[in-house]
Amino acid sequence: MPAPCLRLKRHKRPNKSLADGKQKQKKRPRKIAKSDLGEDVAGNSQSLSMFDEDSVEEGNDNESDLQEHRTVGIVNGDGDSESEDIQEVFDTDQEQELDVKAQTVAKAPVSRSSFHSHLEYKLPETEVEDLLKKKWKYQWDVPAFGMPDCKWVGTGECFLEVANINSDCGLKQRLYKHWLDVCRASGSNDFHSSPQRFFFSLCNSYRDILHCNKKPFYRKGLKEDLAIMDAYIMHCLNHIFRTRDLVTKNDSKLGKHWENAKDNLLSGDEFLDHGFTRPKVLILLPFRSIANRAVNRLIQLTPGAYKVNVEHMSRFSDEFGNHDDEDNVNTNELTGSVKNSNSQKSSKPPDHQALFDGNVDDKFMIGIKFTRKSIKLFSDFYSSDLIVASPLALLKKIEESKRDKEKNVDYLSSIEVLIIDHADVIAMQNWAFLTSVLEKLNCIPSKQHGTDIMRIRKWYLDGHARFYRQTIVLGGYANPDINASFNRQCVNYQGKVKLICQYKGVLPKVSGQVRQIYQRFDADSVAEADNARLDYFVQKVFPKIKDSDEIGGVRNLIIYSLPERKEFFPEVVNMLEGADDMTCTVLFSQFDQLQLERIVGTTSARRMITSEKGVFVLC
Structure with missing residues (x-):
């Protein structure tokens, strides 16, 4: 008979005991530096295990295929009903792992997984001080898989060179086998050299990742988008199940040896496996429709x-599915493909239809x-393993907690893996919402929430949780706000990995003979760039056009500020009516390098930013 799960007697300390003797983290105003602009511009009780009793029964992988491929049942009731006649099956940590070479500060034995190596590292106070004021130096680069003009650059030692492509990637065996089956069912026969396999290796390093050249599903990048999503979902599942395995294994040890060594059992670090609260993974997305795709894919994987059993699936479909009856659009929520059943052709471009022809509510959790x-x-947030939300919804929760202390957001205190997908879309909504959410992550909670303090990892109590949080930022392009958040609010001690690309530009897509005049204005800082742009326009550009008496078709176009999305530039310029004297005037500053290089190309952008000349003519 297995040893019963025992409960420790919790210390009845006041709530402030969680933070006694710990220095409070100081809030700092968010600043955007030149390095952000471009590469060349300088209340629920928990048991001892923190999991419900129905979550921790342990098994192994040696089971028949029949049990592996059981039929999934859908439960739509509001209760937490669960079939009890099927024995629990999940792996232990005794699995063959891929040894990922970490930074020198996180050396670990070959047999240790990156999960254990990352969370068990003891961060010295001197290193904490360095992380707070550190300017990251990218010391290595490797070619980006499937992107000939891009490369991955990273801090510390390069871990990708030692990856064994024929290994299980560092995944738990059951997850690995299931992922292989899913890939084979989709027609992929070369999993070990696939984009999702490569990106999972990046995720499994537990370093912060910035990938801002991802072709999204609404830009005919369905295959690439799905591969990246599969990789980070498998990483999240792996993290959740490894966390559960560790807690379960320690519960078993405590149950067996509690009576014999109850005085010394918890004196060391061996059983420190808890955070302040249960949720360990947070996925931030812009729309319900995209959340629908992600959650459905998570269930599939x-x-x-x-x-x-998948409980409350019917409610999920009702709240997150597509109900856009006005435009009569049928959307495949998982793949992102769009089929417009209207016989009348839509006036909106295909990418607009694919992105917005779904449930575009941006307040969900x-x-x-x-x-x-x-x-x-x-599930209740405090008993959840994973939270999927929009920045707006979380911001509303944070604001409510400031007005009503009972509505706290302490479930954000123990997030260890943060995914920000479609960051470019979130930036179009309001990036300030997301920065406010990041500031609230990994803070000391206001209440104990039934957590056994004797099992909390020391770096949580020290207020160092944010230095262990992995943040993965994904989007179609980068901008100064995204770079600033990645550089300043992502302070993972493991280091950073980001994608660097050489852009060819979109000028070949401009049809007709349009004379393009690029005029550079000077600005002392990002904060002053907007005012400097307006002053330059009023003094240099507007006087030339205010007295114009031409009423005919548009032949002179002025682009006051470069678009973030490069495809908009040729679309707008090509609207000029055919004539021999068409001109397009573009205003830019040294702080517009990211937008400029996507339009004119990386090489041309660098020359235009650094040249002594301020006017450039392209035909």
Whole structure:
């Protein structure tokens, strides 16, 4: 008979005991430096295990294929009902792992997974001080998979060179086998050299990642978008299940040896496996429709043994599915493909239809909990393993917590993996919402929430949780706000990896003989750039056009500020009516390098930014 799960007697300390003797983190105003602009511009009680009793029954991988491929049942009730007649099946940590070479500060034995190596590292106070004022230096680069003009650059030592492409990637065996089956079912026979396999290796390094050249599903990049999403979902599942395995294994040890060594059992670091609260993964997305795709894919990528029941699926479909009856659009929520059933051709471009022809509500939040045999959607946030939300919804929760202390957001205190997907779309909504959310992550909670303090990792109590949080930022392009957040609010001690690309520009897509005049104005800082742009326009550009008496078709175009999306530039310029004297005047400063290089190309942009001349003519 297995040893019973015992409960430790919790210390009855005041809530402030969590932060006693710890220095409070000081809030600092967010600043955008030149380095952000371009590469060349300088209340629920928890048991001892922190999991419900139906979450921790342990098994192994030596089971028949019949049990592996059980039929998934859908439960739509509001309760936490669960079938009890099927024995729990999940792996232990005794699996063959891919040894990922980490930074010199995080050396670990070959047999240790990157999960354990990352979380068990003891961060010295001197290193904490260095991280707060550190300017990251990228010391290595490797070619980007499937992107000939791009490369990955990273801090510390290069870990990609030692990866064994025929290994299990560092995944738990059951997750690895299921992922292989899913890939083969989709027609992919070369998983180990696939984009998702490569990107998972990046995720499994537990370094912060910035990938801002991802072709999204609404720009005919469905295959690439899905591969990246698969990789980070598998990384999240791997992190959640490894966390559960570690807690379960320690519970078992405590149950067996508690009576014999109860005085010394918890004196060391061996059983420190908890955070302040249960949620460990946060995925931030811009729209409900995109969240629908992500959650459905997460369910697909979860092995059958873990999803015998998927609870509240009907409610999820109602709240996150597509109900745009006005335009009569049928959308495949998983793949992102769009089929417009209207016989009348839409006046909107295909990328607009694919992105917005779904449930575009930007205020949503859902907790997801994994138990022995089920996935519970809409679980209470404090009992969830993973939270999927929009920045706006989280910001509203944060504002409510300031007005009402009972509505705290302490479930954000123990996030260890943060995914920000479609960051470019979030930036178009309001990037300030996201920066406010980042400031609230990994803070000391206001209440104990039933957590056993004797099992909390020391770096949580020291207020160092943000230095262990991995942040993965994904988007179609970078801008100064995204770079600033990645450089300043992502301070993972493991270091950083980001994608650097050489752009060819979109000028060949401009049709007709349009004389393009690029005029550079000077600005002392990013904060003053907008005023400097207006002054230059009023003094240099507007006087030339205010007295114009031409009323005919548009032949002279002035682009006051370069668009973030490069495809907009040729679309707008090509609207000029055919004539021999068409001109396009573009205003830019040294702080517009990211937008400029996507339009004229990286090489030309560097020359235009650094040249002594201020006017450039392209034909």
